[in-house]
Amino acid sequence: MQPDAGTLETVLRAAQGGDVTAFNTLVVVYQRQVFNVCYRTLGSGEDAADATQDALLSAFRGLKTFQGTATGLRAWLLRIAVNACYDHLRRRQRRPADSLDALGATDSEHEISAAERLADPAQTPEQRSLSAETAEAIQTAIDRLSPDQRLTVILCDVQGLSYDEVAEAMSVELGTVKSRLSRARAQLRELLVAKGELPTSSQRLQERNS
Amino acid sequence: MTHPDHLADEELSALVDGQLAPDEIAQAQAHLGTCSACQARLEEMHELVGMLRSLPSVEPPRDFRLGPRLVVDPPNVIRLRRWYAWSRVGAGALAAVFVFLSVGTLYVDSRPGSATATLASKAQPAAPAPAAPNASGAESRDSSSAAPAPAPAAPAAAARPAAVPAASPAAQAPGIAAAAPAVRSQAAPAPTSTEPDQIAAATTVRPLPTQAPTPTVLARPAAGLATSSLPQAQADPAAPLRIAAAIVGVLAACGILLALFVRHRLQAASPSHLE
Numbered sequence: 001m002q003p004d005a006g007t008l009e010t011v012l013r014a015a016q017g018g019d020v021t022a023f024n025t026l027v028v029v030y031q032r033q034v035f036n037v038c039y040r041t042l043g044s045g046e047d048a049a050d051a052t053q054d055a056l057l058s059a060f061r062g063l064k065t066f067q068g069t070a071t072g073l074r075a076w077l078l079r080i081a082v083n084a085c086y087d088h089l090r091r092r093q094r095r096p097a098d099s100l101d102a103l104g105a106t107d108s109e110h111e112i113s114a115a116e117r118l119a120d121p122a123q124t125p126e127q128r129s130l131s132a133e134t135a136e137a138i139q140t141a142i143d144r145l146s147p148d149q150r151l152t153v154i155l156c157d158v159q160g161l162s163y164d165e166v167a168e169a170m171s172v173e174l175g176t177v178k179s180r181l182s183r184a185r186a187q188l189r190e191l192l193v194a195k196g197e198l199p200t201s202s203q204r205l206q207e208r209n210s
Numbered sequence: 211m212t213h214p215d216h217l218a219d220e221e222l223s224a225l226v227d228g229q230l231a232p233d234e235i236a237q238a239q240a241h242l243g244t245c246s247a248c249q250a251r252l253e254e255m256h257e258l259v260g261m262l263r264s265l266p267s268v269e270p271p272r273d274f275r276l277g278p279r280l281v282v283d284p285p286n287v288i289r290l291r292r293w294y295a296w297s298r299v300g301a302g303a304l305a306a307v308f309v310f311l312s313v314g315t316l317y318v319d320s321r322p323g324s325a326t327a328t329l330a331s332k333a334q335p336a337a338p339a340p341a342a343p344n345a346s347g348a349e350s351r352d353s354s355s356a357a358p359a360p361a362p363a364a365p366a367a368a369a370r371p372a373a374v375p376a377a378s379p380a381a382q383a384p385g386i387a388a389a390a391p392a393v394r395s396q397a398a399p400a401p402t403s404t405e406p407d408q409i410a411a412a413t414t415v416r417p418l419p420t421q422a423p424t425p426t427v428l429a430r431p432a433a434g435l436a437t438s439s440l441p442q443a444q445a446d447p448a449a450p451l452r453i454a455a456a457i458v459g460v461l462a463a464c465g466i467l468l469a470l471f472v473r474h475r476l477q478a479a480s481p482s483h484l485e
Contacts, residue, residue: 020276020278023276024275024276027274027275027276028275031270031273031274031275032267032269032270034274035268035270035274036267036268039268040265045268045271049270049271049272049274052270052274053274054483055483056274056276057276058482058483060276061482062482080483081483083483084483087483129264130261130264130265130266134261135265135266138261138262138265139265153262156227157259157262157263158262158263158265160263163227163229178220178223178224178229179220181223181227182219182220182222182223182224183219185219185223185255185258185259186219188258188262189254189255189258192258192261197261198254198257198258198261199254204250204253204254
């Protein structure tokens, strides 16, 4: 699915010239990742789809202003996605009634993703297969982080971006990424331990000593 | 964790991601070799990051490729864009006309006296009667300067009530606000520069019998500020210009407000997430 760097560069230049077909080639490459960032940030498939569409349209209109090469495109696109997510979060804050709907949507979305997970047996050795309950507990915990921490942990841990790319996508310093990530992980640990998804530190020590 | 030698959360977090400098890694390893609490924390961190990495990638519910309808702006945005363009051009044109009219008013004001009146009265010195209606402007001014009591205030006051309505709409329009003080400051000295001509006119027109009631006509706008346009149109050749400038100024202000409003709506309708 991922074209090589040279092809991508050519496609990027064509898209910058206003070629919609070329831009759609880029959409096919990146839409899944953009959608997933939005999905994990907003916790709702519907909102995430809207945010993804907004972000990709903004990207198409602003592609002429993109100075970098194809390698920097992912971070640039994700930065636009991050801004679209912030926009949606702000709008949700302004209309608290909608967030209740969004919560309802979140639950049904989770069931969908859980079903998908069962259908997808692909796992890298490092990753473990999560039960639907665990995945949901993780998403619930992520939802409780502040927007900045949430996006940092999603870009870095869930999407596997490097610190540099995260800094670029969120337009912050590298040190900020480090500290936000560490705080987000500490908070996630607390939340997941409280949920019983991670063993408490005393349990862990006992396990080691026995 | 409260132990000062223990690894900080941030160190553990960076260690898991391989983001520590080599000497920091060595330090951390040395500590981990002796501290089972930190080993447990590192293990926990590994486990947490592993869980996060294992979150499944969700299949997007639809294809986000841009169709021809999406690339083109939605109709409301197109309409707003057109409105914005027109309101900007309109407001700019009106503002330019307003400046032009204001300058024109100042120019007419700064010309010696009401020029037509002086010319007419000088051209026909032998026939004072037909000259009277034309000269009434000059006549009224000089008669007031000749009359002792209301004399100094009257010319300046006569110029001011007309200048104020022209200046006030300008204050609404931010771009043209600078013109307002100019109108006022230049309107004030205008009557003084006309004095020599007024004196000249006075010598020619003085014998007129209608001299007595005119100061009262002029005193009315000075006292009341609610000016009736009729005596002013006679007294002030720049009055039509002032009125036109006032109207155009108000329209320009409205145009600028409209353009700002449309721009606001446009930004709300087509958000950009680039920066």
